Amino acid sequence: MKYKQMVPKHVEEYWKISRATRDLCHKDLSKDRRRWEMSEVTIAANIGDFFPEGDMRQHYELDCCAECFLKRVKPALEQALGVEFRERRTEESDLEYAAIDAEAR
Numbered sequence: 619m620k621y622k623q624m625v626p627k628h629v630e631e632y633w634k635i636s637r638a639t640r641d642l643c644h645k646d647l648s649k650d651r652r653r654w655e656m657s658e659v660t661i662a663a664n665i666g667d668f669f670p671e672g673d674m675r676q677h678y679e680l681d682c683c684a685e686c687f688l689k690r691v692k693p694a695l696e697q698a699l700g701v702e703f704r705e706r707r708t709e710e711s712d713l714e715y716a717a718i719d720a721e722a723r
């Protein structure tokens with residue numbers, strides 16, 4: 619006859635990102651997302667040196683949803699900096715919208 623006992627299995631613990639809320643509106647975009655909704659907003663910078671021995675850059679980022687980007691971030695940056703975001707469909711090349719460089723040879 620065989621007997622059995624419950625033996626606790628060693629479980630390795632590790633940290634993972636469980637969810638992310640947006641910094642401006644605090645929405646959790648993992649919920650209530652439409653099936654084909656594929657908006658992506660990236661507001662980030664890596665500033666500093668990248669040596670062969672290691673990446674010494676400082677990373678800056680702001681999590682932002684598409685709605686906050688369009689209604690708050692984009693207008694604020696355009697107004698504050700006096701610039702205008704270039705717009706194109708993602709499937710279009712930015713080459714189509716680039717101005718001809720008169721200084722290039």
Ligand SMILES: [Zn+2]
Pocket residue numbers: 640642643644645682683684685686687
């Ligand atoms: Zn938002």
